[in-house]
Amino acid sequence: MSFRLPLGLLEITALSLASRSSHRLVSRTFHSDVIYPSKLSITGNQVPVKPQQTGREDHVHSPLFQQPTTPLSEEELQAIYQDLLRHDAPPPVEQPFADSIPDPALVLPRLTRRIVTVPEINDIPTSFSSKLQSRLSQAITQPTTVHHSQGKPYSDLLNALQKDNFSPSLPILGESVTKGVMTLPEWTALIEACLKEYDADGAFTALRVMKKLGTPVPWDIHQHVLQSLAEEGLFREIQAYAHEFLPERTDAPHFVHLITALSKCRLYNTALSLLHTQEVKGHYPPQTVYQALIVNLMRSPTPGNTPRRAKAWDLFYHMRYVAHPTPSISLYTDMIRACADAAEPETLRGFDLWTEMTVDKRMTPTTEAYNAIIALAARNKSTALEATRLAKEMVEFGRDAEGRPAMPLTKETYIALLEAAKRLGDLKQARWILMKLARAGPAGTSAVDHWALRHIFHTYATYSPPFKRQMATIKPRIKLQNQTEHLAKASQTPEDAIEGVSEIQPHQTTGYDALLPQTTRALLSEADALFDLLLREKSLSQEDTSSMPLLFSSVSSLPEIVSAYFSVYLNHAPSFSAAVSKIRAVHAQTNFEWTPELIRICMVHCARRVRPGSLNLATEWADELWSAWSALAERERGRVSRWLPGAPTTPAERRVTPKSTISAPTVSSIWAAYIQLKAKANTLDDAMALVRRFEEIYPPSDAKANLSPEMPTESRVVLAGARTLVRTNPRGLIDDDSVPPILAFTDVATLHKALLHAQRSEDVGYLTYLLHAYAGGVRDRRGMNLLVSDVKEGWKGKEALGNEVEVKVKAKRRFEKRKRNGRVRPGLRRW
Known part of the structure; x- marks a missing residue:
């Protein structure tokens, strides 16, 4: 317990005296003519400022310093603003x-x-003596x-x-x-x-x-020679070059080129072993060596690309664990771009790397990094809007005083945004991007290539016009004046019966309009105008193109553009016959060459979207496509199939013997679509003949042969040794992209149903045997490739059991089975 003692008389007197003296000090300070110095000037002299005199004695808050008498001009303010927001000049880009x-x-x-x-003609000896002397000359008798x-x-x-x-x-x-x-x-x-x-x-x-x-x-010549040898896969020549011309270099500058050369020869396991051998010796290669091997594994061709991508991700985390904990911005960019280039984009993994780079590591992203993350966001429909937000963030990242961005949008950014517009069906954004690409090239030229034009036509295919035929109001029937008016009204389509549209003729709707197309007819007219402009530019001669700017001067691959253009008609044509007529007309006009992808798109559309009324036309057109496919397959028969692994080859050997351009999924899709169409047309004998022919060309036993040598079969994590220490991809979740063409039940479900309806039990039994043979071959292939048993481990799609949720999943399946059998009492909750 504390007590508070009263103040004494002396203490009260001292406090009052101090209060009076402080009041006098304040009064003298603010009401005297004493001048106090302000802050030091640039020259180091003190600038005295006299306080402003006021009549109030208690004005304690008067300013000590005067405001500048002359305000800054607009030019000075702009100069200060430009200096504060200026972009640091980037280092000059060195010419390659x-x-x-x-x-x-x-x-x-x-x-x-x-x-x-x-030798000159006059110097040639002509006499016999001169010839003899020249023959006996010491200079001539020397060995050449x-x-x-x-x-x-x-x-x-x-x-x-x-x-x-x-x-x-x-x-x-x-x-x-x-x-x-x-x-x-x-x-x-x-x-x-x-x-x-x-x-x-x-x-x-x-x-x-x-x-x-x-x-x-110079070192530039050494670097250029090593890079050229690496691109050709000459790893032995690279070793000899370093031994002969770079003996004084102890940092092994040729190691990155040696890894690249081994990758070009598809000796990926040898490159990995060489890298891990250097680690065991304590010679940790620089990060560029890891990056070169990771990029080559990610961009490796099929077959074997999927397991190599798994090895690349393992090597990425292994590098961070063993040698280099912090990747560079360039390596982060390559890994995010790898997430975008995958068959199924790895969106979550890519955004995790982006957050780690920008937030955790506090790295400033580059233009290439922004392009990679925008492309990743654009590959998925659920994150397509995020791509637009990232593009805005990229532009707003550091503007100068005149509004110029530090990282302007590039051609790669626009193409990624076109991918997002295609996923969303946003035709307005696609139009804006096309306008930007028309001036994005060097010196304001067009940068529209076949990728951009493909995305444009795919956007037209996914765009949904706001007007539907069901929205048209039905007007009361009016009395016609004569037969001519009756025929004119009868020739109109339902879209022409709309108020305000009946006056527009088809030839007046062609071309680009400022507004978005409101009907399918306007949509097709706009796509036709764009395609006709492409054909018109490609038909011009060299003299005509030199005097006028072209929009599609960079477009080279016409079959890919044609396939995207056909998708617009296959999705929006008023009838199936109209789409087929347009495709035939374009083929007669351009005489393009049928590609496997184009045949697959048309054949699948015939099989899945045909109506009973146009079944005869679909069958006729499918027969034409099948003839083109047979000729293409016969022409490609001499080449090595893309699903066969094959031996390691050099780039020179691959130029001599190229592989086929037909992939196994394309073969299966074309055969399955044709079989399904024959079953819909009720020609079961032709359909069964196709099935037996498919088994003859691609027997089920092929699934057990030609196993992929790239499948990783080691354990996930090891502690030491010349191998990758970190495993991030379980064996059961690695896909096999080297499977030959097969038939699944979904491919022949229509035929199976038709056979059951026709009571052809023998054909049903054969079809059942064949489907089980293909499924068993693929299951055995996975077991031999990955050392897993799908039957024991409960493989179901991409759900690999064997982890901590195995017990729960098995219990749930047992409960579902008991429930189907009626052995579960109502009201009892077991899951």
């Missing part, structure tokens, strides 16, 4: 070394005339130099450079070099000519001559 190399076709003839000595290069444009020059006693017959123009043989750009042009001819020995010979003459070889 390959672009600075002179054209070998222009340099080599001049070098040949200067270095390769050709072995010429290693033959049949190349630079063979004479390269052979002359190997001699020791050559001398230039013409003076060198330009800078002088050691011994006055060739300038550095000329050496570079000679090496580039050797690389263009895929002549690694010729490039090595030129570099040996440079080394012999004492000409220093």
